[in-house]
Amino acid sequence: MIAFWIAAAGLSAVVAALMLRGAARASVAASLGKGGDDASLAVHRRQLSEIDDLAERGLLADAELKGARAEAGRRLIAAADHQAPWPPASPRRRPLVLALAAAAPLLALAIYGLTGAPGAADQPFLKRVAEWRNTDPAQLEPQKIAAVLEQIAIQRPTDPEPLRNLALARMAAGDAAGASQALRRAVILAPARADLWAGLGETFVADSSQTEGGQGEIGTDARKAFAEALKRDPKNVSARYHLGLARIADGDVQGGLADWKALLADLPADDPRRMGFGHQIAQVQADGGLRAAAAPAGQPAEASQGTDVQDMIQGMVAGLAARLEANPDDPDGWIKLVRAYAVLGDAARREAALTQAQARYKDQPKVLAALRQAAQTTAQKTQP
Numbered sequence: 001m002i003a004f005w006i007a008a009a010g011l012s013a014v015v016a017a018l019m020l021r022g023a024a025r026a027s028v029a030a031s032l033g034k035g036g037d038d039a040s041l042a043v044h045r046r047q048l049s050e051i052d053d054l055a056e057r058g059l060l061a062d063a064e065l066k067g068a069r070a071e072a073g074r075r076l077i078a079a080a081d082h083q084a085p086w087p088p089a090s091p092r093r094r095p096l097v098l099a100l101a102a103a104a105p106l107l108a109l110a111i112y113g114l115t116g117a118p119g120a121a122d123q124p125f126l127k128r129v130a131e132w133r134n135t136d137p138a139q140l141e142p143q144k145i146a147a148v149l150e151q152i153a154i155q156r157p158t159d160p161e162p163l164r165n166l167a168l169a170r171m172a173a174g175d176a177a178g179a180s181q182a183l184r185r186a187v188i189l190a191p192a193r194a195d196l197w198a199g200l201g202e203t204f205v206a207d208s209s210q211t212e213g214g215q216g217e218i219g220t221d222a223r224k225a226f227a228e229a230l231k232r233d234p235k236n237v238s239a240r241y242h243l244g245l246a247r248i249a250d251g252d253v254q255g256g257l258a259d260w261k262a263l264l265a266d267l268p269a270d271d272p273r274r275m276g277f278g279h280q281i282a283q284v285q286a287d288g289g290l291r292a293a294a295a296p297a298g299q300p301a302e303a304s305q306g307t308d309v310q311d312m313i314q315g316m317v318a319g320l321a322a323r324l325e326a327n328p329d330d331p332d333g334w335i336k337l338v339r340a341y342a343v344l345g346d347a348a349r350r351e352a353a354l355t356q357a358q359a360r361y362k363d364q365p366k367v368l369a370a371l372r373q374a375a376q377t378t379a380q381k382t383q384p
Contacts, residue, residue, distance in 0.1 A: 012105030142172035194233030201225035
């Protein structure tokens with residue numbers, strides 16, 4: 001805060017000095033004569049007049065007249081370029097300028113006092129992330145969840161799971177490029193996981209959609225990622241769907257449809273995506289692949305929104321559980337963990353965390369009451 005006031009005072013002083021300097025130079029220019037010209041400009045103008053007079057008296061030839069006038073004009077322009085660009089001003093205006101120079105910082109200070117928050121404490125980003133980390137995950141926005149998961153990923157540099165959850169959070173926040181960066185790091189840590197490769201391909205498609213304003217092109221990077229996913233899991237739904245779509249986009253409509261029909265046959269009978277995917281196949285057959293990219297809701301490539309949110313929350317809860325394992329003396333943290341497990345509907349972990357916390361704080365009735373309330377009230381809210 002002190003640094004802010006020092007900077008504000010310095011800036012106000014500089015502005016006032018510039019205003020006074022301009023007023024002073026304008027006053028000097030006004031005192032030098034007509035139009036604010038100094039003696040050098042008057043000399044050059046007099047030379048031009050003398051040249052015109054000699055020409056009228058026939059003492060200068062046309063060629064000499066043109067050369068003399070050009071040289072005198074050049075000198076006049078050069079002298080004028082060195083003059084200050086301040087307009088003439090009356091010395092009587094200096095008190096007004098002084099008043100404005102003094103009023104400007106005072107007015108700025110008054111406005112800041114009315115609309116600003118001079119007494120507010122600093123809020124470092126890492127401090128805010130720590131607060132979000134201790135908040136119920138279900139109450140956080142995707143951007144805040146991403147910030148917390150990023151810190152968890154830094155603390156667990158060899159674990160790809162926080163990076164996967166970070167990618168989900170960034171995708172939910174509309175940051176497909178950031179999600180791609182997270183999954184690039186994840187596949188380096190766990191190159192054998194097909195789900196990470198498929199997720200990376202999906203982020204490439206989403207990033208293409210955001211940058212180009214279209215449905216999302218399955219470019220070279222996306223195809224490579226989906227191919228890597230199929231190498232590790234030939235049954236991966238997302239990879240099979242997108243590579244089939246890529247074949248249709250390349251003009252191989254029959255080949256792409258064959259891949260899609262095989263995928264549809266492999267989907268379980270109770271899979272909710274079957275209906276939407278079957279409709280898309282019929283649509284592509286009807287229009288010859290012209291609208292293959294305009295996939296309806298329910299396509300196999302589309303991740304379930306509920307699943308994504310659950311994954312992000314689970315990543316947050318995993319980070320909270322890991323922190324309590326390292327530093328268990330945190331009653332508020334245990335209360336939040338019990339409540340978070342209840343929100344997720346994970347009764348087994350909720351009861352395990354509740355039992356562990358009750359054993360640790362058996363001599364603290366207030367903490368025990370808060371733990372029971374967190375488990376019971378939240379469990380009631382999550383019941384159908």
